[in-house]
Amino acid sequence: MAGLAVTTRDFGLEGPRGWAFRGISFTAEPGSLIAIEGPSGSGRTSLLLALTGRMKATEGAAEVGDARLPRQMAALRGVSALAHVPGVTDLDPALTVGEHLRERALLQRRFGGSLRGLLRPRAERAEKARLRIETALGAAGLDREALPKGSRTAVRDLERVQALRLSVALALVGRPRLLGIDDTDLKLSDAERAEVWALLRSLTEAGTTVVAVCSEAPGDAVVLSTGRTGGDVPREPGAEGVREGDADGESATESDDAAADGGTDPEGAGDVPDARDDVKEAADAFAEAGRA
Incomplete structure (x- = not known):
């Protein structure tokens, strides 16, 4: 886009x-x-x-x-979307990388998608969400497999640049221009x-x-x-x-x-x-x- x-x-x-x-x-x-x-x-x-x-x-x-x-x-x-804005887009240090990504995908589907999209079969919606997440992670350069515990790595355990990349990835899930x-x-x-x-x-x-x-x-x-x-x-x-x-x-x-x-x-x-x-x-x- x-x-x-x-x-x-x-x-x-x-x-x-x-x-x-x-x-x-x-x-x-x-x-x-x-x-x-x-x-x-x-x-x-x-x-x-x-x-x-x-x-x-x-x-x-x-x-x-x-x-x-x-x-x-x-x-x-x-x-448009925002990333890494303290007080506005803060990551929850207790949540894992995977939990943040799933939450953002659910919010995007609920508030950012069309009514027609909500009526699609569950498996199709899940696959679309997975592709959105993978595309966003790739664009943000965040490799979950390289993290200490993969997707189960808590935000508190991320390095500063990794946390910034995660925030960017979450923003990119919505495909902002x-x-x-x-x-x-x-x-x-x-x-x-x-x-x-x-x-x-x-x-x-x-x-x-x-x-x-x-x-x-x-x-x-x-x-x-x-x-x-x-x-x-x-x-x-x-x-x-x-x-x-x-x-x-x-x-x-x-x-x-x-x-x-x-x-x-x-x-x-x-x-x-x-x-x-x-x-x-x-x-x-x-x-x-x-x-x-």
């Missing part, structure tokens, strides 16, 4: 005390790797959620595939970062558009930079000298902290930005909007 093209024009999200992000204007072709780069607390998760139809922008407009934002958020949610991933390179070694970016590139090569939050973007991505001085401006792959930051001249941390005060902005819970504060505010705002 082909990925979604993404175009934004002066896209922004304002809370009661300030801007989470503002002035985002860029165009990305279907199957692009889009990296949202910036420090923790700079509006990265807010922008990710807005571009995937999970949070309503308050300024500007965007076109993601056929969906026009902010008016057609529900349509976009139907063709746009995949959003948060904290892509958080607490990873250089070798692990290279491994994760190689995974995301493989997804884009297969046609899926990927939007990934990171602290340092690779050179071949379309880069949206947040949290510095001079205006949030996208950087095309290989481009240099981009102006970055908040358009109003506030520091990124001050802007995100301001927006988080009223529960609209999901970023920046304190004067000193912290990754846990960043995702906690995102989860709170996400749940408050009734879209968790």
